[in-house]
Amino acid sequence: MMDLSEPSIERLRLKLRYKVLYHVGHNCADIDDLVQETLVRFFRAEQRKIIRNTDELGAFLNGVCRNVILEYRRRIRREPAIDPDNPIPDPGIRPEADVLEMRDAIDNGLKELAERDRMILRSLYLEGKEKEAICKEWKMTDAQFRVVLFRAKERFRRAYTTEMKRSAVEEH
Amino acid sequence: MDEGMVCKREPIEREQVIAKYLSRSLDAEAVEEFEGHYLGCDECFDELQVSERLAADLRASNLAWNQTEGVSVLRFKTNAELTHSAQELDELRREVLEQSDSRVIIDLSHVTRIDSAGLGQLMSCYSHLIKNRGALKVLNPAPEIRKLLDMTGLSTVIPTFQDEREALNSFKN
DSSP states (O other): OOSHHHHHHHHHHHHHHHHHHHHOTTTTHHHHHHHHHHHHHHHHHHHHHSOOOOHHHHHHHHHHHHHHHHHHHHHHHHHHHOOOSSSSOTTTTTHHHHHHHHHHHHHHHHHHHHHHHHHHHHHHTSOOOOHHHHHTTTTTOHHHHHHHHHHHHHHHHHHHHHHHHHHHHOOO | OEEETTHHHHHHHHHHHHHHHTTTTOOOHHHHHHHHHHHHOHHHHHHHHHHHHHHHHHTTTTTTEEEEETTEEEEESSOOOEETTTTTHHHHHHHHHHHHOEEEEOTTTTEEEEEEEHHHHHHHHHHHHHHOOOEEEEOOOOOOHHHHHHHHHHHHHHHEEEEEHHHHHHHTO
16 A cells, blocks of 8 residues: 655655656756656556556656656757747856755865865765775775775764755755 | 666675766666666665765866856866876866856866867857857867867867956956
């Protein structure tokens, strides 16, 4: 049985938003509509009990979301381009206060990372290198790599959790 | 690597899948599989969000930003190359083209090399800021960089300064 409580739905919405953003980019003006459409189709399917494998709800939801994005792409290809006299404002650019806040948070996080650790993590997250190649390059064992990685993640997890709590308090 | 059921695997393997997803180096099938998984798995989604934050932090690591008198000043903290494959080029794009600042100074004092991609990026930044009714100024290029800016005619379009005060004052005119 699916959990249809408000927090669960909000959690699903957050995850779907993440996926949609990944595929259509921050400049898309219809992100929230795509997420909403996915949720509507998903709950309709759930009510009609047409989801065969309820152990794989994530995969089913992913399929629904993929179709919604595909249909959206087809639709915008068919429809005429944006009227140049009335351009749609770009929602991808965050308000100035948010930008400043984000930059401060990034600077604060940075202070806590050693230069060597930062370079190792850059290899993994930004350059897409394999663990084995990184360990070879930095002459590290698997265990040492693990320590660097999870120490940094723990630090960011704390920062992230604190920020989420702060945002939640500000919203209420 | 099998990306399926990532949370059942070693944490370090899961992290590799997440890192590849974030750097967009997973193939389409693996992306589908991972997304299908995290949509149903809170633990993996939390890990993904934390890693994304970490990656964002790392991305911004070599480019410092500060605002003086309403002008954004961007400078590289350590030696940087503005070349085709350099991470710094991407950072610069993100900091100028994806932000709402319109009056920008780029301090090139730590830039040791620039190629056509770097020059093109400076030009894109300039066009973007002009379109937003702003301006771009360049500060402190090394002699060899200055020579390239002159040779390509970029210095006739993008004002170049050796002194930050002078560059900041130029926005008042």
